[in-house]
Amino acid sequence: MNEIKSIFPNSQANDQKIAGIYEDIDNYLVNLIKNDALSPKPLLICGGGTSSRCASKDHWTLDLRKNFQEIQFDKTKNEVLIEAGVNMHTLTKTISEFNRSFPIGISGFTGIGYILTGGISPLSRKYGLAIDHVEEISGFWGNGEKFTLHKPDSCSNKEDHLKWKALCGAAPFLAIITKIRLKTHKQNAIYAWETSISPMQLATTIEMAEEWPDSSSMYWFWGNKIKSYGLIELETKKDYDDFSYIIDKIPKSNDFCSYKISNINQLKEVTIPIKNNKLFKKQHSEVLGLLGPDMNANASKIIKEIEKLINNRPSENSYISAQQLGGETKNKDNDSSSFVHRDSSWKPWITGAWNEGDIKGREENLNWMRETWEELEDYFPGVHLAQMHPHLTWHKKEIKAAFKTWLPELKRLKSNYDPKGILPPL
Numbered sequence: 001m002n003e004i005k006s007i008f009p010n011s012q013a014n015d016q017k018i019a020g021i022y023e024d025i026d027n028y029l030v031n032l033i034k035n036d037a038l039s040p041k042p043l044l045i046c047g048g049g050t051s052s053r054c055a056s057k058d059h060w061t062l063d064l065r066k067n068f069q070e071i072q073f074d075k076t077k078n079e080v081l082i083e084a085g086v087n088m089h090t091l092t093k094t095i096s097e098f099n100r101s102f103p104i105g106i107s108g109f110t111g112i113g114y115i116l117t118g119g120i121s122p123l124s125r126k127y128g129l130a131i132d133h134v135e136e137i138s139g140f141w142g143n144g145e146k147f148t149l150h151k152p153d154s155c156s157n158k159e160d161h162l163k164w165k166a167l168c169g170a171a172p173f174l175a176i177i178t179k180i181r182l183k184t185h186k187q188n189a190i191y192a193w194e195t196s197i198s199p200m201q202l203a204t205t206i207e208m209a210e211e212w213p214d215s216s217s218m219y220w221f222w223g224n225k226i227k228s229y230g231l232i233e234l235e236t237k238k239d240y241d242d243f244s245y246i247i248d249k250i251p252k253s254n255d256f257c258s259y260k261i262s263n264i265n266q267l268k269e270v271t272i273p274i275k276n277n278k279l280f281k282k283q284h285s286e287v288l289g290l291l292g293p294d295m296n297a298n299a300s301k302i303i304k305e306i307e308k309l310i311n312n313r314p315s316e317n318s319y320i321s322a323q324q325l326g327g328e329t330k331n332k333d334n335d336s337s338s339f340v341h342r343d344s345s346w347k348p349w350i351t352g353a354w355n356e357g358d359i360k361g362r363e364e365n366l367n368w369m370r371e372t373w374e375e376l377e378d379y380f381p382g383v384h385l386a387q388m389h390p391h392l393t394w395h396k397k398e399i400k401a402a403f404k405t406w407l408p409e410l411k412r413l414k415s416n417y418d419p420k421g422i423l424p425p426l
C-alpha cells in the first residue's frame with residue numbers, strides 16, 4: 001500500500017479523495033480479498049486511468065500502471081503478452097518493431113480497460129474488436145483465486161466456455177486481470193482524413209460510410225460544430241482505389257486534410273469541437289456509449305434529432321460523437337464474448353462535462369445525458385460499457401442494455417467468482 005500520490009489521467013478520478021492505492025497484488029491484498037476485509041467495497045482498478053471509475057471517493061484503487069509493464073512478443077506465433085499496466089500506445093509501438101499492429105482505439109492513451117471492455121477500433125471493421133484478439137487471460141477472480149485461462153476450443157468444458165465469454169467484455173465485474181496474450185496483424189500503411197461538415201453533410205457521409213469496404217471506417221464529434229474523421233488501411237491496390245473514390249465523394253470543407261501514416265498509433269489526436277478541447281483538461285465528465293445498427297435512409301432523421309439534442313446541451317463542453325463498427329465485428333457469434341451486440345454498426349457516445357465542484361452543472365449534464373439516451377435508444381438500443389457508472393441512477397439500466405439475455409448467466413458467474421462483491425456490481 002502506498003501513500004496517495006498517483007495522478008490519474010481522468011481529472012474526475014484524479015480529484016477524488018480516495019482511501020489509498022495498492023500497486024501490487026501481493027499476499028497482503030490477496031488475503032484482504034479472500035477474507036472479505038477490504039472496506040469499503042468495491043476495489044477499483046486502474047489500467048490506463050482514463051475513465052472516471054478508476055478512482056472514487058473513499059475507495060481503494062489497485063493501480064497497475066507502475067508494476068505491470070512487461071511486454072513479450074512471440075515471433076513464432078506473432079502473439080504479444082502484455083501485463084495490465086501497458087497502454088495501447090506502448091503496445092502498438094513495441095510490436096511495430098516486428099512490423100505488427102493491433103486494432104487500438106481512437107487514442108493510444110487508453111489502457112487495458114480498452115481491450116477488456118470490447119475495444120472498438122477504427123480498424124475493427126477489418127480485424128474485429130480488440131477482445132476478439134485475446135488468446136489467454138491471467139488474473140485473480142474476485143474471490144481471490146489466481147487463474148490462467150486459454151481461449152476455449154471444442155475440447156473445453158461448458159464452464160470454461162462461459163468463464164471465457166464472461167471475461168471477454170465483462171472482466172471488470174469478475175476479476176482483476178494481470179496479463180493477456182493477444183493476436184497481432186501485419187502492419188500496413190493507413191490514409192486518414194478529417195474535415196468539418198454540416199449536419200446534412202454528416203447524414204450523407206454516414207450513408208456513404210455504410211457502403212464503404214471493411215478496410216475503412218469513420219468517426220465524428222459534434223459539439224460547437226461537427227468534425228468528421230475517417231481512415232482506410234492500405235494493403236491491396238484496391239484499397240488505394242477505394243481511398244481515391246471515398247475522398248472524391250465525401251462532403252468536405254476548406255479545412256479538409258488527409259495524411260498517410262505507417263501505424264494506427266500515429267493517428268493525429270482528435271480535436272473535439274468544444275470550448276475546452278484539450279484531452280484530460282480540468283473538467284469532470286461522464287461518458288455513455290450506445291450501440292445500434294446501420295442508419296440507412298434514417299440517417300437524416302436521426303441527425304436532425306441529434307442536432308436538437310446538441311442545441312439543448314447544458315454545457316459547451318458536452319458533445320455527442322460516434323464511431324463505426326460492422327464488417328468483421330459482425331462475423332463473431334454472440335457466444336464468443338460478453339459484447340453481445342454483434343449486429344451493431346454504430347457506437348454513438350454521449351459526453352456530459354462540467355467544472356469541478358459545479359453540482360448544478362453536474363446535475364444538468366447527467367439529466368441531459370439521460371434524456372439524450374432516451375431519445376436515441378430506439379435507434380441505438382444497446383450499451384457499450386466502456387465506461388461503467390455504478391455511482392449513477394442509470395447503472396441497472398445500462399447493465400441490462402449491455403448484456404441483455406446473457407445477464408442472468410453473468411450474474412450466476414459473479415456469484416461464484418466474486419461472491420462478496422469485491423469488484424463493481426452487476
Ligand SMILES: Cc1cc2nc3c(=O)[nH]c(=O)nc-3n(C[C@H](O)[C@H](O)[C@H](O)COP(=O)(O)OP(=O)(O)OC[C@H]3O[C@@H](n4cnc5c(N)ncnc54)[C@H](O)[C@@H]3O)c2cc1C
Nearest residue numbers: 046047048049050051054105106107110111113114120177
Ligand atoms: C481519449 C479516449 C479515447 C477512447 N477511444 C476509444 C475507442 O476508440 N474505442 C473504444 O472502444 N473505447 C474508447 N475509449 C474508451 C476506453 O477504451 C474505455 O473507457 C476503457 O475502459 C478505458 O480503459 P483504461 O484502462 O484506460 O481506463 P481505467 O479507468 O483504468 O479502466 C476502465 C475500467 O476498466 C476496468 N479495468 C481496468 N483495468 C482492469 C484490469 N486489469 N482488470 C479488471 N478490470 C480492469 C476498471 O475497473 C475500470 O472500470 C476511449 C477513451 C478515451 C479517454
